[in-house]
Amino acid sequence: MVVWTDFERATIQDIFSKLDYESAGLNALTRCLVVYPWTQRYFAKFGNLYNAAAIMGNPNVAAHGTVVLRGLEKAVKNMDNIKGTFTELSVLHSEKLNVDPDNFRLLSDCITIVVAATMGANFTPDVQAAFQKFLAVVTAALRKQYH
Numbered sequence: 001m002v003v004w005t006d007f008e009r010a011t012i013q014d015i016f017s018k019l020d021y022e023s024a025g026l027n028a029l030t031r032c033l034v035v036y037p038w039t040q041r042y043f044a045k046f047g048n049l050y051n052a053a054a055i056m057g058n059p060n061v062a063a064h065g066t067v068v069l070r071g072l073e074k075a076v077k078n079m080d081n082i083k084g085t086f087t088e089l090s091v092l093h094s095e096k097l098n099v100d101p102d103n104f105r106l107l108s109d110c111i112t113i114v115v116a117a118t119m120g121a122n123f124t125p126d127v128q129a130a131f132q133k134f135l136a137v138v139t140a141a142l143r144k145q146y147h
């Protein structure tokens with residue numbers, strides 16, 4: 001089981017309590033689809049992903065960015081059982097969506113960049129370490145049902 005310090009717990013709760021899910025979700029997913037264009041293959045039904053402007057203005061990308069962050073919120077609320085919380089989501093990504101699990105880290109890094117850009121100087125090295133630990137645990141949970 002993952003051990004969280006009080007600082008880590010407080011930091012994660014604090015970041016999510018202040019997060020604007022709509023804009024952070026859109027910005028993180030857009031960044032992922034632009035910087036790692038092969039991730040677009042999973043979102044064929046989203047319509048026009050032709051270039052950065054099209055991705056940024058695509059309402060399906062915006063909606064899905066928010067869905068991802070709402071998914072992360074579940075982990076924030078269940079920090080002592082993230083693996084259990086994401087069992088079904090892991091099966092979905094593995095067996096139905098066939099998402100290459102390496103992509104979890106790529107999207108996680110995009111989320112980190114967006115959060116860092118929003119927090120500015122408050123995104124200290126300690127805060128960064130706590131946030132990246134949280135995303136690493138989420139990624140491990142999402143990978144768990146792959147075989």
Ligand code: HEG
Binds near residue numbers: 068072107108
């Ligand atoms: Mg995934 C669906 C969360 C990474 C591709 N993703 C979903 C859903 C959630 C979610 C909550 C909705 C599940 C449902 O409808 O029951 N995704 C989620 C998280 C992360 C992640 C928390 C990692 C931080 N997803 C991820 C990555 C890809 C991907 C890296 C592909 C590059 N997700 C994906 C697709 C769908 C979901 C294609 C289905 C979208 C749809 O049908 O609208």
